[in-house]
Amino acid sequence: MTKLAMNDPWLKPYEERIHRRMQFTRARERSITQGGDIPLEQFADGYLYYGLHRDERGSWILRESLPGAQSVYLIGSFNGWQTMSVWKLKRVDDYGNWEIKVAKDALHHGDHYRLFVHWGHGCGERIPAWATRVVQDSETGIFSAQIWAPEEEYKFKHTRPTCQDEPLMIYECHIGMSSEEGKVSGYREFQEQILPRIVDLGYNAIQIMAIQEHPYYGSFGYHVSSFFAPSSRFGSPDELKELIDTAHGLGLRVIMDLVHSHAVKNEVEGLAKYDGSRTLFFHEGPRGDHPAWDSLCFDYGRNNVIHFLLSNCKYWLEVFQFDGFRFDGVSSMLYYDHGLGEAFTSYADYFNGHQDADAMAYLTLANKLIHQVHPHAITIAEEVSGMPGLASAIEDGGFGFDYRLAMNIPDFWIKLIKEHPDEAWSPGAIWYELTNRREDEKTISYAESHDQALVGDKTLIFRLADADMYWHMSHATRSLTTDRAVALHKMIRLVTAATMNGGYLTFMGNEFGHPEWIDFPREGNGWSYHYARRQWSLADNSELLYHDLRNFDKAMVHLLDGIRSFNNLPLTQYWSHEDDQVLCFGRGNYIFVFNFHPTLAYTDYAIPVPEGHYSIILDSDAKDFGGYSLIDDAQPHYTQSTTYDGEVKDAISLYLPPRTALVLKRN
Missing domain, CATH: 2.60.40.1180 (Golgi alpha-mannosidase II)
Known part of the structure; x- marks a missing residue:
């Protein structure tokens, strides 16, 4: 019997299915590693082979996998964006790998490039799938890959923090909207201005959103186009490396918000119809379309997809020294209907045949690989259905995540505030919701996240204070409404953090009750950056209650973070x-x-x-x-x-x- 079922008697009727999932995952691993002849870590070295690289003599070599292509050309700023025979890639095997070798003086740092691909029924430009830098032309809006080969590559100076005894206190952040100015902020600015704030507050980890390149800024980084390219909106790859290195020097672990659950539908910028076919990366037909997200769903049953995504995990760990990942949209991956059609009221809902075995195998192998590459890595599952074993050890019958987000908690606080008068708040219900979790899985507790700060929803402070927060958040004009809001804001955060069994998370600015919502530039708001920023001056102004909320959060975090293994008490x-x-x-x-x-x-x-x-x-x-x-x-x-x-x-x-x-x- 698996340890997973031993710890939870309700799982015993499904023990056979848990074993079948484990066997299926082992079979998938044997398949991709040729029976174990190739270590999983070596299998995930795709980023060292594909994409644009220099060889030992300094010449350039570009490799991409396009099985459906009939001809492929390298076009760019170096050849007038023309398809020329001298820039034609050669098909090198029956698997659909193409490559071109170019003299070292033919390409230079900063050059822009794309592929021009011919397939059976058409042709089109494509940004290489393995491109490690993608930029957008400020005038035309067109995206292109860019050669990033500075004379001196950034050298990391600090080792990763490895302390495992402290509770994980996560400050979730978005680089672009981290400035008080109405603009897209950058890696360097975040490093110099925001990292010191986070350290002062006492958090020991940051979770960065929107790192992978995405064509539409307003997608919050969740419609990814180039999986190996850090977003150029925020600066250069070296600036991102320096940010991470600086964070490590300050004792902060850096977690990346990783999107492997779906991809943007764009064809030139993304992976859609990369070689002219839909099925190279994604499912054909309705199964390949996410009805709620207007995006494409990966086919995790394809070895090339597993290779691409596992290599992506290793790439961010090795090249940029990230300390782990928060996997986005895990529920969407686990179920054929993306978890949209199930109520999840009984254990049978987790074992009714609606689960995607290929996706479950991928998630398990991703966790195995990540912890092989970096034993102290952190993996967090954003998963709403409550799938048992998600944050249990692989050998125990689990999926291998270190933590799962306690997504029931923010939903509970919203429901309590919206539907129950203060006189009806039940301490028993609060205790139950905050401690209702599987004993063998660690969770990340949080009172609210970025989702509640977006237009269409409300932050806790906005639900509690409403319009009074615009006029009565100063000491001189405080009202009964803002008094209530400030008091409950502190209590909600403390009771949520104090009952954690793994870690605690807050989103940038929410710790001081940031007013208003987040609204990225779009046609509907005149492409304004007014709401895509953080008003740090409110927290810095000692005459305002925002300042006092910041003080409380700082005291709370320092207290809990200072108690050794607090989450395990x-x-x-x-x-x-x-x-x-x-x-x-x-x-x-x-x-x-x-x-x-x-x-x-x-x-x-x-x-x-x-x-x-x-x-x-x-x-x-x-x-x-x-x-x-x-x-x-x-x-x-x-x-x-x-x-x-x-x-x-x-x-x-x-x-x-x-x-x-x-x-x-x-x-």
């Missing part, structure tokens, strides 16, 4: 009272107390906790955090014997103002 609920709306739980020597009641303050409120002497080390009502300092944080708290339902227990007595959270440490 057992969670114990000490108190949950529905009428009082008070919740208390502990981890190690730390006690977390929350009074969610909107109006009632409690004096000498007794809570049973382990015997000892306690000190308040974090108070959400502190003045520095936008509160009113109603609690004497310097007062020590000693447990006393108290009777609960006829049983004598140790308890501390606390003053709990409405909408206040406390963290106490046992000395």
Whole structure:
């Protein structure tokens, strides 16, 4: 029996199917590695063979796989974009590999190029699939591959952080919208201006969105066209390397938002009909179209697709020194209907034959490869269905991810705020939703992400304060509405982070309650960058409540990050009272107390906790955090014997103002 089923008796009826999935994955690995003769790491070296490279003598060689092509030409700024016989690629085998060798002085750093491909029923220009730099002409809007071969390549100076004991505290960010100015910001600017902010806040990892090249800026980076090219909108490949290297020097691990779940439909810029056929990379017919995303779905049953995507994983780890990946759209990969047609109300929904075995094999092999290449790598699955075993070890019957996103948590907070008055907030329901997870899988908890900041949705602060946040977020003009919003914003974040079992994540700017939404330049807003930026000055202004929210987030993150292996400390609920709306739980020597009641303050409120002497080390009502300092944080708290339902227990007595959270440490 697999360890996965041993840990979860509800999986025992599906043990045979778990074994079949494991056997299928092993068979796929044997197939692509020729029975194990080629190590998986070597199989993923495609980026060293395909694409444009220099040989040992300095000459150029370009290789691409286009099985459906009848002829292929290299065109570019070096030959007037003309198809010439001297620039014609040669087909070198029966598998559809084409190549051309060019003298070292024929191509130069900065040259632009594309392929011109003839197939049976037509022809067209294509950007090479393995291109490592793609740029857009500012006047014509046309994308081309660009030769990136500076005289001196960037040399990494710092080693990757490898500490595994601390909880993973992730700051999710987008390079382009990280400036306060209405523009596309860059790697260098982010490195110099934003990395210091992240370090100051106390986060130990950054998760960067929109790295892979994408034609439409407003896609948030999720309609990828060139999988091996870092987005040139933000700067050069060397500038990205320097950003990552600098982050490593500051103790930050750098996670890349990796999109292997689908691809943009563009033909010239992307992989669609790359050799004239749809099926080189994608499924034919309806199965190849994602109905919700207007994109194309990979055929993970093709060895060339597995080779392309696994090589992509290794490329970003090796060439750019990323520390791991957050895999986007995993639910879409797992199910034939992309998870759109299932309710997922029982375990049977995970084993009903609607699962894509090829995609499951790919995800498992990707995790195996990533951890072979970099043993301390981090892999996170963005998956909404709750597929069992996703973040369990491969040998235990799982898929091998290190973490899965706890996507139920932000959905819970939205539903609670929208549908329940404050008087009906249940501490029992809050506890259940924040701790309802599989014991053998680590999760990344978060109160909100970038999705809730986009136009069409609302951030937590916007849901809580609404229009008052435009007029009443200064100390001088604060209102009852903004007081409520600020108090609950802090409490929601603390209770979410404090109950994590793997890590915690926030999106850039949400930590200080960034106002408004994110809206990228588009025709509907006059191509404005006004909402595609972050207003850091609000957090820097000590007269504003945004500044106080930033202070609280900083104190919270430093506290939790400073407790060794905090995420591994057992969670114990000490108190949950529905009428009082008070919740208390502990981890190690730390006690977390929350009074969610909107109006009632409690004096000498007794809570049973382990015997000892306690000190308040974090108070959400502190003045520095936008509160009113109603609690004497310097007062020590000693447990006393108290009777609960006829049983004598140790308890501390606390003053709990409405909408206040406390963290106490046992000395």
